[in-house]
Amino acid sequence: MKDTIISLLDGAIVTLKHQGVLPNDIQAVIKVDPTKDKAHGDYASNLALILAKPAGKKPRELAEILIAALPQDAAVTKVEIAGPGFINFFAATTAAAQVVAQVLDCGDAFGRSLIGKGEKVQVEFVSANPTGPLHVGHGRGAAIGDCLCRLLEATGYDVTREFYYNDAGVQIRNLALSVQARAKGLGPEDASWPKDGYRGQYISDVADDYLAGASVAADDRHVTAKGDPDDLDAIQEFAVAWLRREQDLDLKAFGVEFDVYFLESSLYEEGKVEETVKRLVENGHTYEDAGALWLRTTAFGDDKDRVMRKKDGDYTYFLPDVAYHLNKWQRGFKTVINEQGADHHSTVTRVRAGLQALEVGIPQGWPDYVLHQMVMVTRSGVEVKISKRAGSYVTVRDLIDEVGRDATRFFLAARRADSQLTFDIDLARSQSNDNPVYYIQYAHARVCSMLRKTQDAGQDFDHDLALANLALLESDQEKAVMNRLARFPGVVENAAKNREPQQIAQYLLTLAGDFHTCYNAVKVMVEDDTLRNARLGLGLATRQVLRNGLDLMGVSAPEEM
C-alpha cells in the first residue's frame, strides 16, 4: 500500500516535470508514513512541504498541483490536503485488507526481509568473565543482544553470536585464591582471606565440588577436579570450568545460545597479542615511559594515551581487546556490534583508536557499540542489592526463578538501552493486567481460544472464504488492526537498523491493544459464514504477527492462559 502511494506520487512528479510545472532538476525522496490519527487518512506524505522551496511554491498550493497530477488507483479512495500541506491518502478497505491475506500467506516469514543480503554480522554480548553467576546487568545485555541478533536474522543478515571472556587474568587468579581459601576452611572474616576475594555462596560450592573431585562440563570445556587444595592452578582450571557451566545454565534458562565462545587466553597462545604489539610498534604509534609501553591513542581521538604493557611485563586488558577485534575484522565481519554495559564505555574510543593505529584498513568508527545503562532491581518499592547465590548482586537466575523467563526477557529488552532501567519484581511477577507481557500474550491466547471455539462448533476456518471476503472488515477497529499489521515489517526493519529491540516491544503492546479493542467491539462468532471467516482471518493474522513479534524477543506465545 505504502509503495503504491509512493509510486503514485512519483508518477505525479514525472508528469509535472514534463509539463514544466516542476523544475527538471528537482530531486525528492518521497516519504509516505502511516498516520497517527485516522482523521488524517491511512497514509500521509510531506512531499509538498519538502518540495515547496525548490519548486518556488507555497506548500498547500503545490499539494493541490500534485494531487491533480496523481494517477488514478483503485487502492486509494480519497486524497486530501491538510495542515500546512500534508497530503493524506485514504485507502480502500479491500486494499487495506490485503494485509490479512499477506500475513496468512507468509506465516512465520511475515516481517522478515532480505535487506541484509546475507551479509555477515557479528554480535558480541554478555562477555562476562567466569568469576560468578550472571547478574542483572548481564541479563539486560543478554536480552538486548539476543533480540538484536533475532532482528538481524529476520532482516536477512548472517549473524554470529559471540561471547568473549577472560580466563586467565588477575581476576581469575583472584577467583582461584578465593576458592582455595574456602577449600581450606577460611571465610571472608579471617585475616588471611585474600584481598578483594569473591564472597558469594557459590565460592564455597566450587570449593566443595573441587575437594570432592567432581567433574564439570561447560559448553567449551570439561574438567575433573584434582581435589588438592594446595594446587592453585588446578583449582583455577576447575573454578573457571565450574563458573562457565554456571553461566551456561544461566543462559540456557534465559534461552540464549552462542555460536562462539572466544577465550582471551587463545590470543596469547596463538601469538596474536605479540603480533598486535609488533604492528603497533612498527607503525610508530608507541613509546616507552616509566618502564611501560604506551600507545599514542590521543592521535586517534582518545583523551589520554594508554598503557599497553605494564612495567611488570604483563599486558593491560586493552591490548588483547585490540587483538581480538583485529581477529574479528580478519574473520571478515564488516559489521560488528558490541553490546556492553555503559560502565565500560571508555573502552570504545580506546579500542577504536588501537584499531586505527594498526593501519590495516579498518574504517573509523568500527566496530559499532550498543551500550546499556544500569539496572536497578526493586521489590516492594525498595532496591534489592543482595542475593544468596552471588552475595552482593542480583543474578539473572534469581529473576528467572522468581518472575519467569518471558517476563525477565521482556522487561530487560523493552526499554531503550541508553536509559536506566528499574526492574520491578512485583510488577514482573504479577499475573494481572498491570503486566505488559501478559497483556500481549493474552491477546495471542484469545485468538487461539476463538479458533478452538469455532472448531468445537464445527465451523472450521475456511481460508479461501475468508480471503474472498476481506472487504467485510469495515469497522474502524478492524481497520486499525489491519493498519497496525501492515506496519510490522517496517517496524522490524527499523528496529534492526537502529539497533533498538524495544521498538518491537512497543509495537506488540499497541498491536495487542488494537486487538483487544477490536475483540470487544466486533464479535467474530456470527452465523454468517462469510463474515465469520473474514473476521477469523483477521484474528489469525493478528495472532501470527503477535507470535512473530514475540519470537523476535524470545518470548513465548501461549495458546491459552
Next chain:
RNA sequence: GCGCCCAUAGCUCAACCGGAUAGAGCAACGGCCUUCUAAGCCGUAGGUUGCAGGUUCGAUUCCUGCUGGGCGCGCCA
C-alpha cells in the same frame, strides 16, 4: 575538573532517519461479564516534553549554554 548517557502526565515508559492535536500502562474517578477468556474493553481527568536561547514552513527529536541524576576518568576488566 574532564568525557559519555539520561531528563516527557502523580508513577513506569513510548513517540517510526524533524511532521499535523506528544501517546500507552499503572495509580484516581465513572461505566461494561445469562453473548468468542474481565489477564479484557469504554469514558473522565491528568503536560510550558528540566531551564534559556538558536537552526526552519515545522523541534520531544538537531545545535549551544545551564540545572539535576547515572556511569566512567587504574600500569583493573
